[in-house]
Amino acid sequence: MTTYNNNFYAVIMAGGIGSRFWPRVSTTKYPKQFHDMMGTGETLIQLTYNRISNIVQPENILVLTNESYKDIVKEQLPKIKEDQIVLEPAMRNTAPCILLAALKIRKMNEDAVMIVAPSDHWITEKDAFLDDINFALQMASKEDSLITLGIRPTNPNTGFGYIQFENNAQEERLQKITRFAEKPTLRNAKKYLEEGNYLWNAGIFIWRASFIIDSFSTHLQEMYRLIIDGEKDLNGPNEDKFIKENYPQAQNISIDYGILEKSDSVYVIPASFDWDDLGTWGAMYNQLAKDGHKNAVVNAKLIPENSTGNIVYTHSSKVVVIQGMEDFIVVDDKDVLLIVPREKEQEIKNIRARVLEKFEDLG
């Protein structure tokens, strides 16, 4: 039986969709976090919830999502009670929903330290993850700090934001952040890798609820005033009404841009676990086990003939026969079949848009 620290809380962010990851896994009806992306038997949000519930007691875990995903969340996380699900009435990026969650949590527990975690990331080394998270929770409890977990880059990926930390303290586990860098050009990404003091921003944050709220009052005053007004209603029968009436007026801004880049109290812990945001089919290909011909498979019963380097993903466990296919993405969803070279994966977003133009039901 795990002994939980009652001050630890978590917010699982489950409102997003990812259009590079179409089809199947980022239809707006049923986005990626609700899929068993890696064929483990659990969806990404289930994996996230299970991982976090090793360190945060289940009743202290909130799920932030959209109205339309409420039933999916309830179905996939049956232990999550209705009042632990916070529904955003409008997509407003990460800042407003984090403020809302922090206010709810502080109202439950003045001393709360909270984890903010995306619901759709892939982490294999659970123990290392928990060790880093635990350390971050301890540090955030003691000090006024906004802590993020940074992933050691393995390649000059241009799809992630980067975090630069102080060069002169590489041996420290908690590093002062000197700069947040937006998704870079390939040239800059390569430079970051060479310089060695850059990490990928995984969007996993740890802080005291009261300190992040203070940071909003300093750096995003308008949003703070809008939401603090409803503090009395939070965790009560009028919460929904307050959110519905006020949330849509909140500024559409990310926590990174709105708070972290402006704060002097931002720290990063270089993560000791393997991580991927599974943001594209290529990312998934990299994470999956391969057969002797470098083919990666999820769900399908693959019969490859003279085929190498493919990723084959099927909704059901259907048989897939491929012959003479090299480095392709093959995704067979209920309503869409996609066959695209892996090197063209960045075009999938545009293909999706063109398909939706013609067949609007398939978003």
Place this chain on the structure above:
Amino acid sequence: MTTYNNNFYAVIMAGGIGSRFWPRVSTTKYPKQFHDMMGTGETLIQLTYNRISNIVQPENILVLTNESYKDIVKEQLPKIKEDQIVLEPAMRNTAPCILLAALKIRKMNEDAVMIVAPSDHWITEKDAFLDDINFALQMASKEDSLITLGIRPTNPNTGFGYIQFENNAQEERLQKITRFAEKPTLRNAKKYLEEGNYLWNAGIFIWRASFIIDSFSTHLQEMYRLIIDGEKDLNGPNEDKFIKENYPQAQNISIDYGILEKSDSVYVIPASFDWDDLGTWGAMYNQLAKDGHKNAVVNAKLIPENSTGNIVYTHSSKVVVIQGMEDFIVVDDKDVLLIVPREKEQEIKNIRARVLEKFEDLG
């Protein structure tokens, strides 16, 4: 309102499967003739039935099939009554079932002239077809003749049997057959094309019921004796019992090999209509309309990007996105997805066998 000749009968052969045409269309559970192969809105057996019922009155049409397809036939051909469906208890090639059908028909009408037609062929020019059939029926009524419709070859196809007719009578519509040639080598097929007096054997036959029965008594005496024994039971309550007990003992032989090659009364009418046996995905590709990049589609909503010469067949009307695909066969069935270069289509039979070895349910 069509005025029918009451002596005209037809037998639609609907028992076969074609394993080159896997997946989807030749599972043993649901073979090709029961599919809307060309996306016309009608299955091949429905198209065949409708075509023939222009010239043969509906109650004179028999369907020969297997026990396991009985319900599909009833569903797809609702006008066919139970006693018009003849069920073969065992796969015994074409000779025994044609004899059985001829005996049933002769018992209904001593003067019957019958068409024997496969249920799974593709014929576009209905009027030309009916004109040829009509001519054949007239000729067969008048003379002791076994008439087949021969298709003018458009390429040296090695997948068909060939019919050689008398060289010195090319202007005649009804030609005396000099030789049946089995599926040839490519070299021989090319020679046949050059020689100009060869036709493809489409397996469409026309003859008087009494004359084909006489031919059995001459050329396949053992089979004749086996089946004639049950003549008294045919078209009556004991028919089923007789067939079940005797049919499985019949020799497994084709009408071509068992009768036509031995008879002196065999004639061919060079067909004036376009025909295909749709025996392979390549055959289907050739028959289908193409888009500007030579892609052919059945059922799918195809979004081709930088892709040419593909055939894409889906069970449902799902969206298929292909990019950088050239000359591929893409077949998306419920349980199997097949992606194979068109030039490798002859390997599909072997692939099917390998798949069935592993996943026996998918035959």
